[in-house]
Amino acid sequence: QKEVEQDPGPLSVPEGAIVSLNCTYSNSAFQYFMWYRQYSRKGPELLMYTYSSGNKEDGRFTAQVDKSSKYISLFIRDSQPSDSATYLCAMSSRKTSYDKVIFGPGTSLSVIP
């Protein structure tokens, strides 16, 4: 079993839809959870960064963490064609600042005008 699993998609939605992206993980030591957006031929861009369980909102984006279920989600409201990209979840235990970050394989999202 991989440490971080993510549905690769592709996911296609109409403009304005609410998008739900999800990851599951197996390592209960993970405490820091991140979502990155990656456009074609570009590096990952940090979208959201949360610690432990709970919700965090930033504009049209909401990140949720449920540590009891080992499940994290990213919601995108009022999706736009510019949101079309690959979304990567990432996490680390960060017991120290040395800990490496583990990424999911990414979900490809297309928002159709």
Next chain:
Amino acid sequence: DAGVTQSPTHLIKTRGQQVTLRCSPKSGHDTVSWYQQALGQGPQFIFQYYEEEERQRGNFPDRFSGHQFPNYSSELNVNALLLGDSALYLCASSYGGVGVLGKNQPQHFGDGTRLSIL
């Protein structure tokens, strides 16, 4: 404020050759991590450098080595290239100490070097 910069953008090599990739971290960052991203996959951690030393390593062979300079910039070296080394190589930087927002700041990525092995 310049972000993470990587060079070159693209490289084409043949099997058995050696390659060096370069990274300059974001201003204020002192820690550099390298990742390999195969097509359709998430980035895989190679190693991390802090204070000019490798302090953590992922599951990559010794053909992969690196270096960090006093100005925090870093190089990734790969020897005896294999076809399977073809990938996007990403550099990420972060602050390894206690920052304004506290410890454990997230990493910021460059746009990578796309390495093709023929």
